[in-house]
Amino acid sequence: MPYIKLDHAGFEAIYREYWRRLFDFALSKTHDRDVAEELVQSLFVEIWERRTELMISNVRSYLFVSMRNRVIDYYNEKQFANLELAADEVAADTAAPDYEMFLDELETTFKDAVGSLAGKTRDIFMLNRLEGKSAKEISVELSIPERTVEYHITQALRQLRTILHKGIALIITLISGIIF
Known part of the structure; x- marks a missing residue:
């Protein structure tokens, strides 16, 4: 399977074709428009920054797997932040x-x-x-x-x-x- 070349035009075409679908996917998982938008933007920023080293053969699969992983990372970070907040509250309560x-x-x-x-x-x-x-x-x-x-x-x-x-x-x- 041939790899996709990500020059400026190729990146813009992928962005225009997949941005809304990725946003809808992230929104369905996070239920937060701002978070969904941030996840999609960060994915495309990373793709642009790594465009010379990426070798993508199936753009759709790559994008949705990457977005799924970002959603998982978001929830892991959120869970960790909640644990830290709870620990801080307990520490404050013990005083x-x-x-x-x-x-x-x-x-x-x-x-x-x-x-x-x-x-x-x-x-x-x-x-x-x-x-x-x-x-x-x-x-x-x-x-x-x-x-x-x-x-x-x-x-x-x-x-x-x-x-x-x-x-x-x-x-x-x-x-x-x-x-x-």
Whole structure:
């Protein structure tokens, strides 16, 4: 298949024939006229700048694949920008007094939840999660089977998950009531 030569006349012919179709394609994907126009213009600018090195055999395929890739890049950049914005908002929120209040309430709720566990279950949980001891080390220290230690850890986690889920929902409700 012969390659297209992109001199001034050839470029202008391609531009006139495909500009509107590429714009419509980009608009259907981005739903934003300004973005679609920018993507099409940047594609044609790049083609013009690289006209001496490009070897295009199927202009239509080349243009639409290039435009599809530009739309994908646009969404990737947009997603990354949204993540950066969210990170900035979180960083700003962590400096707010409401965040400190939330952490204090969360710590109190956690301590109360651990305190509500049965004695042996609480002791085993504290040894495992707060002191970092393994089930085997705890079983040796307390002279009980390792499976019993695992059972108590599982029970503690189950109970804490239930208690903390309710507690955090309540804290968020209270804090959001204060904020608004």
